[in-house]
Amino acid sequence: MKFSRLILILTLVLALAAGCKNSGGEILPSISGKAGEVAVVCSKSEWEGEPGTTLRALLSNEVPYLPQVEPMYDLFNVPEQAFTKLFRVHRNIIVFATDKKYTESTYTVFNDVWATPQVVINIQAPDGAAAAAVVEKKGDKILATLENTERSRVISNIKAFENHDLSKTVGKIFGGSPVFPSGYTVKKATDNFVWVSYETTYTNQSILMWKYPYQGEASLTPEALAAKRNEITKEHIPCTMENSYMILNPDIFPGSRTLDCQGRSIVEMRGLWEAYNDFMGGPFVSHSFLSRDGSEIITIDAFVYAPKYDKRNYLRQVEAMLYSFEWNNPAPEE
Numbered sequence: 590m591k592f593s594r595l596i597l598i599l600t601l602v603l604a605l606a607a608g609c610k611n612s613g614g615e616i617l618p619s620i621s622g623k624a625g626e627v628a629v630v631c632s633k634s635e636w637e638g639e640p641g642t643t644l645r646a647l648l649s650n651e652v653p654y655l656p657q658v659e660p661m662y663d664l665f666n667v668p669e670q671a672f673t674k675l676f677r678v679h680r681n682i683i684v685f686a687t688d689k690k691y692t693e694s695t696y697t698v699f700n701d702v703w704a705t706p707q708v709v710i711n712i713q714a715p716d717g718a719a720a721a722a723v724v725e726k727k728g729d730k731i732l733a734t735l736e737n738t739e740r741s742r743v744i745s746n747i748k749a750f751e752n753h754d755l756s757k758t759v760g761k762i763f764g765g766s767p768v769f770p771s772g773y774t775v776k777k778a779t780d781n782f783v784w785v786s787y788e789t790t791y792t793n794q795s796i797l798m799w800k801y802p803y804q805g806e807a808s809l810t811p812e813a814l815a816a817k818r819n820e821i822t823k824e825h826i827p828c829t830m831e832n833s834y835m836i837l838n839p840d841i842f843p844g845s846r847t848l849d850c851q852g853r854s855i856v857e858m859r860g861l862w863e864a865y866n867d868f869m870g871g872p873f874v875s876h877s878f879l880s881r882d883g884s885e886i887i888t889i890d891a892f893v894y895a896p897k898y899d900k901r902n903y904l905r906q907v908e909a910m911l912y913s914f915e916w917n918n919p920a921p922e923e
C-alpha cells in the first residue's frame with residue numbers, strides 16, 4: 590500500500606473515531622507506553638528530514654532545572670508500514686500526513702482514538718517542509734497538549750486511589766488541599782506547615798505546604814519566595830548529617846513564571862535544592878498564591894530525591910499534584 594493511501598485511510602479513521610466517540614459506546618483498551626513517550630508516525634525520510642528534525646528540536650530539548658540531562662519527551666519513529674494495532678494504542682501519537690494533494694496544512698488533536706486516555710496529534714501538509722513549518726508554528730500548542738494530557742493522566746490515577754483522610758487533614762490547615770494518593774503520609778504538621786511524602790528505599794517524593802501573612806505584591810516576587818523557602822526548609826526539613834537541612838542551590842536561582850490555574854493567579858518557581866552540610870539534592874517546583882480572603886500566601890512545593898534514577902517522571906508526578914489543589918467546599922461564609 591502506498592504511503593499516500595495509508596495516510597488517507599488513517600485520516601479518515603481519525604475523523605470517524607472522533608465523530609463516533611460521543612455516540613458509540615465502544616470500550617477502548619488502556620493506553621500502552623511509558624510516561625513521557627511519544628510515537629511519531631512517518632516515513633524514515635521524514636523522520637530523518639525536516640519534520641522529524643524540527644519535532645525533535647521541540648520535544649527532545651533538555652528539561653530545565655534537573656541535576657542531569659533528560660529530554661522533555663522520549664520520541665521514537667514508527668514507519669507507516671509498522672503502524673499496526675500494537676502501536677495504535679500508544680499513549681501519545683503524532684502523525685505526519687504529507688501528500689501533494691493537500692493544498693493547505695492542518696493541525697488537529699484527537700482524544701481516545703484507539704485507546705484511553707490517548708492523545709493523537711495529526712499534522713497534514715503538502716510536503717515535509719510544510720509539515721515542519723506546522724511544528725514550528727504550533728510548537729507551544731504541541732507542548733501544552735502533551736503536558737496537559739500527561740498531567741491529567743496522573744491526576745486521574747491519583748484520584749482513583751485518593752487518601753481522603755490525608756486531604757481532609759491538610760484542608761483543615763490551609764482551607765484546601767491537593768489530592769494525595771495512597772502511600773503518602775504526613776511526616777510533620779504544624780498550624781502553618783505540613784510535610785507529606787512517599788518514600789521508597791531509594792526515592793522520596795514530597796509535598797510541602799506553608800502559609801504566612803501577605804504583605805503586598807513584594808511578597809510574591811521570586812526573591813521573596815526564594816528567601817521564604819530557605820527559611821521554611823531550614824526550620825522543617827533536616828537532612829541526614831548533623832546540622833544539615835534543605836536549601837536552594839546557591840549557584841542556580843530558580844526560574845519563575847505567573848500562570849492561572851482554576852481561577853487562581855499562581856507564581857510558579859522551578860529549580861534545584863541541595864542539602865547544607867550534606868550530600869543530597871534534586872529538583873523542585875512550587876506554586877504560590879493568595880488564600881481565599883487574600884490575607885495569606887499559600888505555597889505548595891513538590892520536591893524529588895532520587896539519586897539512583899532519572900528524575901523527570903518522578904517530578905512530573907508530584908507536580909501534577911500541585912495542579913490538583915482545590916479549595917474546601919463549601920467556602921466559609923464571609
